[in-house]
Amino acid sequence: xxxxxxxxxxxxxxxxxxxxxxxxxxxxxxxxxxxxxxxxxxxxxxxxxxxxxxxxxxxxxxxxxxxxxxxxxxxxxxxxxxxxxxxxxxxxxxxxxxxxxxxxxxxxxxxxxxxxxxxxxxxxxxxxxxxxxxxxxxxxxxxxxxxxxxxxxxxxxxxxxxxxxxxxxxxxxxxxxxxxxxxxxxxxxxxxxxxxxxxxxxxxxxxxxxxxxxxxxxxxxxxxxxxxxxxxxxxxxxxxxxxxxxxxxxxxxxxxxxxxxxxxxxxxxxxxxxxxxxxxxxxxxxxxxxxxxxxxxxxxxxxxxxxxxxxxxxxxxxxxxxxxxxxxxxxxxxxxxxxxxxxxxxxxxxxxxxxxxxxxxxxxxxxxxxxxxxxxxxxxxxxxxxxxxxxxxxxxxxxxxxxxxxxxxxxxxxxxxxxxxxxxxxxxxxxxxxxxxxxxxxxxxxxxxxxx
Amino acid sequence: xxxxxxxxxxxxxxxxxxxxxxxxxxxxxxxxxxxxxxxxxxxxxxxxxxxxxxxxxxxxxxxxxxxxxxxxxxxxxxxxxxxxxxxxxxxxxxxxxxxxxxxxxxxxxxxxxxxxxxxxxxxxxxxxxxxxxxxxxxxxxxxxxxxxxxxxxxxxxxxxxxxxxxxxxxxxxxxxxxxxxxxxxxxxxxxxxxxxxxxxxxxxxxxxxxxxxxxxxxxxxxxxxxxxxxxxxxxxxxxxxxxxxxxxxxxxxxxxxxxxxxxxxxxxxxxxxxxxxxxxxxxxxxxxxxxxxxxxxxxxxxxxxxxxxxxxxxxxxxxxxxxxxxxxxxxxxxxxxxxxxxxxxxxxxxxxxxxxxxxxxxxxxxxxxxxxxxxxxxxxxxxxxxxxxxxxxxxxxxxxxxxxxxxxxxxxxxxxxxxxxxxxxxxxxxxxxxxxxxxxxxxxxxxxxxxx
Numbered sequence: 001x002x003x004x005x006x007x008x009x010x011x012x013x014x015x016x017x018x019x020x021x022x023x024x025x026x027x028x029x030x031x032x033x034x035x036x037x038x039x040x041x042x043x044x045x046x047x048x049x050x051x052x053x054x055x056x057x058x059x060x061x062x063x064x065x066x067x068x069x070x071x072x073x074x075x076x077x078x079x080x081x082x083x084x085x086x087x088x089x090x091x092x093x094x095x096x097x098x099x100x101x102x103x104x105x106x107x108x109x110x111x112x113x114x115x116x117x118x119x120x121x122x123x124x125x126x127x128x129x130x131x132x133x134x135x136x137x138x139x140x141x142x143x144x145x146x147x148x149x150x151x152x153x154x155x156x157x158x159x160x161x162x163x164x165x166x167x168x169x170x171x172x173x174x175x176x177x178x179x180x181x182x183x184x185x186x187x188x189x190x191x192x193x194x195x196x197x198x199x200x201x202x203x204x205x206x207x208x209x210x211x212x213x214x215x216x217x218x219x220x221x222x223x224x225x226x227x228x229x230x231x232x233x234x235x236x237x238x239x240x241x242x243x244x245x246x247x248x249x250x251x252x253x254x255x256x257x258x259x260x261x262x263x264x265x266x267x268x269x270x271x272x273x274x275x276x277x278x279x280x281x282x283x284x285x286x287x288x289x290x291x292x293x294x295x296x297x298x299x300x301x302x303x304x305x306x307x308x309x310x311x312x313x314x315x316x317x318x319x320x321x322x323x324x325x326x327x328x329x330x331x332x333x334x335x336x337x338x339x340x341x342x343x344x345x346x347x348x349x350x351x352x353x354x355x356x357x358x359x360x361x362x363x364x365x366x367x368x369x370x371x372x373x374x375x376x377x378x379x380x381x382x383x384x385x386x387x388x389x390x391x392x393x394x395x396x397x398x399x400x401x402x403x404x405x406x407x408x409x410x411x412x413x414x415x416x417x418x419x420x421x422x423x424x425x426x427x428x429x430x431x432x433x434x435x436x437x438x439x440x441x442x443x444x445x446x447x448x449x450x451x452x
Numbered sequence: 453x454x455x456x457x458x459x460x461x462x463x464x465x466x467x468x469x470x471x472x473x474x475x476x477x478x479x480x481x482x483x484x485x486x487x488x489x490x491x492x493x494x495x496x497x498x499x500x501x502x503x504x505x506x507x508x509x510x511x512x513x514x515x516x517x518x519x520x521x522x523x524x525x526x527x528x529x530x531x532x533x534x535x536x537x538x539x540x541x542x543x544x545x546x547x548x549x550x551x552x553x554x555x556x557x558x559x560x561x562x563x564x565x566x567x568x569x570x571x572x573x574x575x576x577x578x579x580x581x582x583x584x585x586x587x588x589x590x591x592x593x594x595x596x597x598x599x600x601x602x603x604x605x606x607x608x609x610x611x612x613x614x615x616x617x618x619x620x621x622x623x624x625x626x627x628x629x630x631x632x633x634x635x636x637x638x639x640x641x642x643x644x645x646x647x648x649x650x651x652x653x654x655x656x657x658x659x660x661x662x663x664x665x666x667x668x669x670x671x672x673x674x675x676x677x678x679x680x681x682x683x684x685x686x687x688x689x690x691x692x693x694x695x696x697x698x699x700x701x702x703x704x705x706x707x708x709x710x711x712x713x714x715x716x717x718x719x720x721x722x723x724x725x726x727x728x729x730x731x732x733x734x735x736x737x738x739x740x741x742x743x744x745x746x747x748x749x750x751x752x753x754x755x756x757x758x759x760x761x762x763x764x765x766x767x768x769x770x771x772x773x774x775x776x777x778x779x780x781x782x783x784x785x786x787x788x789x790x791x792x793x794x795x796x797x798x799x800x801x802x803x804x805x806x807x808x809x810x811x812x813x814x815x816x817x818x819x820x821x822x823x824x825x826x827x828x829x830x831x832x833x834x835x836x837x838x839x840x841x842x843x844x845x846x847x848x849x850x851x852x853x854x855x856x857x858x859x860x861x862x863x864x865x866x867x868x869x870x871x872x873x874x875x876x877x878x879x880x881x882x883x884x885x886x887x888x889x890x891x892x893x894x895x896x897x898x899x900x901x902x903x904x
Binding site: 066068069070072073075101104105108109211284286287288289290291292293313316317318319320323326327329330331333334335337338340343344345383384385387388389390391393394395398399401402403404432435436439442443446 | 518520521522524525527553556557560561663736738739740741742743744745765768769770771772775778779781782783785786787789790792795796797835836837839840841842843845846847850851853854855856884887888891894895898
């Protein structure tokens with residue numbers, strides 16, 4: 001099969017004008033300037049478009065899709081408290097539907113690989129249904145001071161076993177996500193570190209997202225401290241920054257993905273670089289929830305492994321990696337001025353190859369190169385906002401919208417094209433109808449709460 | 453005519469679920485909850501959509517559309533130097549085509565009112581062709597130390613007379629835009645101030661956009677100073693911040709629109725508030741060109757009149773006011789944290805009513821209220837990224853993209869619907885074909901320059 005377009009962007013090398021990508025058995029076998037004008041049944045010519053590597057979203061919570069836009073204009077602490085309350089409203093079936101909708105949006109947005117953090121476990125089902133590549137990190141919460149390590153571990157193992165069974169023959173892997181240092185007790189963290197290391201599970205942890213998290217861990221102060229205090233949950237401040245605690249706990253290594261790391265210093269950058277710890281950078285979520293701007297420019301200058309992540313649609317509110325790239329660039333340039341090294345080309349690398357490297361999947365995906373899986377998306381340049389296109393990198397970062405995506409392919413299989421999801425066995429309209437019931441119940445709860 | 457949708461957002465009051473807007477003779481006569489289910493030839497039901505006031509873009513340079521994405525990854529000074537060079541490439545006819553394409557993009561993006569700053573004068577033609585409301589500010593440059601005031605004024609008067617003739621019977625007004633204090637000499641500024649005041653022209657000036665501008669005016673230093681020095685153009689530093697110079701020059705009043713004002717202090721905020729000077733806030737352009745983040749939260753807290761502007765597509769790179777709203781919110785929240793007062797509702801107000809107030813057009817446009825002109829747009833909520841929608845404000849700011857716009861109406865006339873421009877007398881494909889020639893020449897020049 002040959003895919004053609006005005007531009008092919010291999011990321012691994014310079015853009016190719018009038019390019020084509022040759023795919024055989026799900027693998028890329030050539031990326032080149034178009035060879036003559038021969039058409040045929042095996043040639044797909046997208047014309048005024050860019051073929052680029054499938055986007056790698058290094059942090060999402062697909063299961064939260066049914067709550068998109070339900071919690072607005074609240075600072076992080078109040079936002080996460082409300083989220084915990086709203087999560088109680090959904091049943092297991094509703095979580096599956098919610099997650100599936102998120103996976104559909106991802107595929108329609110040009111995303112081919114997702115690192116999804118899941119409480120309910122529903123993301124594996126959704127990603128497999130839609131045909132996405134990626135990793136599902138099973139979340140662990142253990143905030144009670146007397147949380148039992150072996151019971152926590154048994155529950156986790158049950159869940160992981162169930163997940164593992166369902167991944168066979170799919171491009172989805174399993175990992176473990178101790179939620180944060182303020183929702184998992186130190187002794188449980190220790191047990192999880194031993195366990196994940198023994199079993200070889202990759203790890204994902206939210207860290208240094210808000211000032212209140214740091215205030216709790218360093219000094220036993222701030223909104224989280226007040227909340228625990230108010231509920232009679234004792235919390236002993238550990239006197240250190242979360243990243244330093246993770247370092248001491250042996251978590252910083254190349255199998256660990258830290259999410260956010262907004263409030264980190266050059267000293268932490270050195271730790272990330274020397275330990276090869278990866279970071280999922282979520283600029284829009286960080287900004288929207290009033291948390292701030294992470295030191296991305298510093299990380300890149302020091303060679304830290306970084307990918308971009310949308311985070312959930314409760315804090316973004318869409319899975320638009322083009323918007324995420326734009327925000328990554330504009331936020332860094334706005335605060336660092338000319339000392340920011342973030343070019344359009346560099347941020348497209350982050351959203352593709354950088355993400356694949358952060359997840360340890362760069363041998364399979366992240367660029368258009370012979371030998372890699374045919375993970376790609378095609379972005380239309382036909383819109384008003386794309387004419388003219390002098391530079392495909394600028395088009396992707398500063399003009400493109402997820403709605404411009406024409407087609408998304410994973411391992412040579414088309415998972416999205418022109419509004420359709422070829423691998424999906426469910427009816428989208430039935431799914432939407434079911435979700436409407438969920439939405440009505442959530443709205444009712446919001447309105448009872450006086451906030452809707 | 454009755455326009456219906458799942459949501460009507462009057463901005464002047466709370467959102468109406470299952471709402472409708474009644475339009476008669478181009479004027480809004482009622483905004484209400486839908487009255488029964490009666491259909492009919494005069495009822496347009498958009499279903500899953502939001503009807504909102506037409507967006508007010510308080511700063512654009514539509515004529516630069518053909519240069520979209522031609523100058524990337526350069527800091528402000530290098531960017532504007534390159535822009536000046538590229539502008540030399542276009543002929544009068546090409547400027548008209550370029551501007552018209554920009555006006556089409558604006559209409560397709562839900563914009564109904566534009567304050568456009570034009571060097572060539574082409575924007576009036578384009579806005580009238582497409583049916584947009586707004587104001588065209590004729591730019592004045594006069595950087596030569598011996599620039600002749602009366603000659604400059606005669607040239608301006610000729611241009612204004614020509615523009616005035618073409619505005620008769622259109623919803624477009626005329627203004628004057630002395631470009632900046634570093635491209636118009638003080639004695640010319642003085643002449644222009646007298647002239648615009650006498651004739652009652654509204655005024656638009658770029659001010660405090662970059663640190664280099666301030667360094668030149670305050671201390672005779674920085675990149676602009678070095679450039680003038682290198683070219684043997686003498687420049688006497690005026691020892692003051694541009695906004696203070698404008699204040700002394702009598703420019704700060706309610707007929708003046710200042711653009712950018714990135715590097716301004718609380719003292720300047722007070723000046724803006726007490727003088728009723730309006731500001732066109734362009735967060736994406738400010739960030740993208742490494743200039744920084746303007747003190748929007750402070751302006752709003754002090755009651756300064758502020759609208760949002762996209763600036764040109766050379767510094768943005770699209771006319772997507774939804775993206776602009778999102779950036780306005782995320783940039784403020786990122787730097788000011790919880791002390792930022794920028795809610796989703798407030799920023800939607802800025803993009804509609806706030807812009808209309810900044811331009812002195814709020815009696816005609818900016819909200820959906822009986823008695824105002826029927827300036828509105830309809831945004832589809834049918835996309836993956838819009839489901840579910842709990843809150844129309846959050847949908848507009850955090851999920852919406854300009855590509856979701858279904859229809860745009862100015863004064864009761866549909867100027868855009870489903871890819872068509874009913875008022876346009878030209879062929880879009882012929883326009884595009886002509887622009888392709890321009891683009892080829894610009895690409896050639898970029899490539900000769902070693903930068904393409």
